[in-house]
Amino acid sequence: MRHTQVARKGLVILWAVAAGGCASARVAQFHSFAEAGRAYVKASQVVLDEAGTAAIDADSVVALRGREALDASGRRAHLIEQDKLLATRLLLLKQIGRHGRLLESYFDTLQALADSDAPETVGTAAKAAFDSVAKLSPSIKDASIGDVKVESLIPPAASFVVGRLKLKALENELKARSQAVERELALQEAALKAITSSLETDLMARLKSQQTDVVRLYAADGELGDAWVERRRQVLQAQVSAQSAGKAAEAAAELRNSFVALVERRLTETSIQQVIANINSVLDLIDQVRKVDSEE
Amino acid sequence: MTKHAAKHSIKLVTDSAARLAPESAPGATRDSSDLYSSTLEQLNRILVTMLSPEWDAALQEVSPTERQAALRELLRVQHARLVLGNAILQEIAEDLKENEASLVAGQEAVQSALDRLESVSKVLTAVGGLIDVVARIVTFL
Numbered sequence: 001m002r003h004t005q006v007a008r009k010g011l012v013i014l015w016a017v018a019a020g021g022c023a024s025a026r027v028a029q030f031h032s033f034a035e036a037g038r039a040y041v042k043a044s045q046v047v048l049d050e051a052g053t054a055a056i057d058a059d060s061v062v063a064l065r066g067r068e069a070l071d072a073s074g075r076r077a078h079l080i081e082q083d084k085l086l087a088t089r090l091l092l093l094k095q096i097g098r099h100g101r102l103l104e105s106y107f108d109t110l111q112a113l114a115d116s117d118a119p120e121t122v123g124t125a126a127k128a129a130f131d132s133v134a135k136l137s138p139s140i141k142d143a144s145i146g147d148v149k150v151e152s153l154i155p156p157a158a159s160f161v162v163g164r165l166k167l168k169a170l171e172n173e174l175k176a177r178s179q180a181v182e183r184e185l186a187l188q189e190a191a192l193k194a195i196t197s198s199l200e201t202d203l204m205a206r207l208k209s210q211q212t213d214v215v216r217l218y219a220a221d222g223e224l225g226d227a228w229v230e231r232r233r234q235v236l237q238a239q240v241s242a243q244s245a246g247k248a249a250e251a252a253a254e255l256r257n258s259f260v261a262l263v264e265r266r267l268t269e270t271s272i273q274q275v276i277a278n279i280n281s282v283l284d285l286i287d288q289v290r291k292v293d294s295e296e
Numbered sequence: 297m298t299k300h301a302a303k304h305s306i307k308l309v310t311d312s313a314a315r316l317a318p319e320s321a322p323g324a325t326r327d328s329s330d331l332y333s334s335t336l337e338q339l340n341r342i343l344v345t346m347l348s349p350e351w352d353a354a355l356q357e358v359s360p361t362e363r364q365a366a367l368r369e370l371l372r373v374q375h376a377r378l379v380l381g382n383a384i385l386q387e388i389a390e391d392l393k394e395n396e397a398s399l400v401a402g403q404e405a406v407q408s409a410l411d412r413l414e415s416v417s418k419v420l421t422a423v424g425g426l427i428d429v430v431a432r433i434v435t436f437l
Binding site: 058059061062063065066068069070077078081082085086088089142143144145147148149152198201204205208209211212214215216 | 329332333334335336337340343344347348349352353364365367368370371373374375378379381382383384385386437
């Protein structure tokens, strides 16, 4: 979580600089957006990691509970098959993470283009960065996660016009690719939405199982102390937090809206702070769930 | 926990999940994407319910054979979730539509069994029925 707090601090400084003049304000907006993009990508990597962990852990919880119903050969066959299925899921999560990191590289090149002394090669780098992003999209669009197909969650294209800029290289880049970049951000939003729906179920499955263990301990004879009280509280509180996993998709949606605002020259500090706030909510949730696991 | 308490609590879990289910008019046909999502949503609900303290309490009151059957069904539900979740919709769209009536009936039977929780065996029959339909659509272990 610390890295997003650092990002938030950096953004405040950049916006303060922006008040100094129109051109510097323009540059600062691109810096701020790139900063928000980096914070989003870092947070989404955490969400993707957690989605993978939660999927494996939920499967392990089920495997352990159901183990006694299978003989040795049934256990082997079951676990080998589940491992294969989980590997497919993890590969997809990795692709989504890579898509996000490539978008981050693209935003970095936009930030570089916003500097008036940017060399011409930056324009070429922006195109190359975007081409890499676009190559990954079809496999993510076609994939299903949780209970939905990613493509079905892609929001409709935003309609916008690129504002005029003094920096022609930047204006040309935005005219050439901003519509397509908006679609790639929409794909991130859809993928995150699908992931968080699956993440919620996997987290809830694990937390329900942990709650069952708490109840079993209470039902059994024997003394229970403060550790049991603490555990019960953590499990119940984490269940409430697990239902806010959707904030990751909200952060992605806010980043897409901010990109459109940036291109139209109406990006505000509030938009950027909203991205960061949603990112922090997700990281808080993951911290809370990890706390339950670490004290198991 | 008494049977009554278990029944009440499981109803709360499923009622809250039911609010998330896509609405459809009785008799209306759904597209394959809807069928896919609603089936997986139902599997998700079953999984969470079958790991809950309420279900665990209900299992304390059944025979060891029925308990073993419940655990096997839990494994099948999780397997179905992953197989269906990894499936490419275009590849199974036709099979989903072919099995639409059975899928919808299976989902409704599960919902009704979980809402009422009259007996573990009724829940297992309903869940087993739905998983059998899913197994006609995607390849199972």
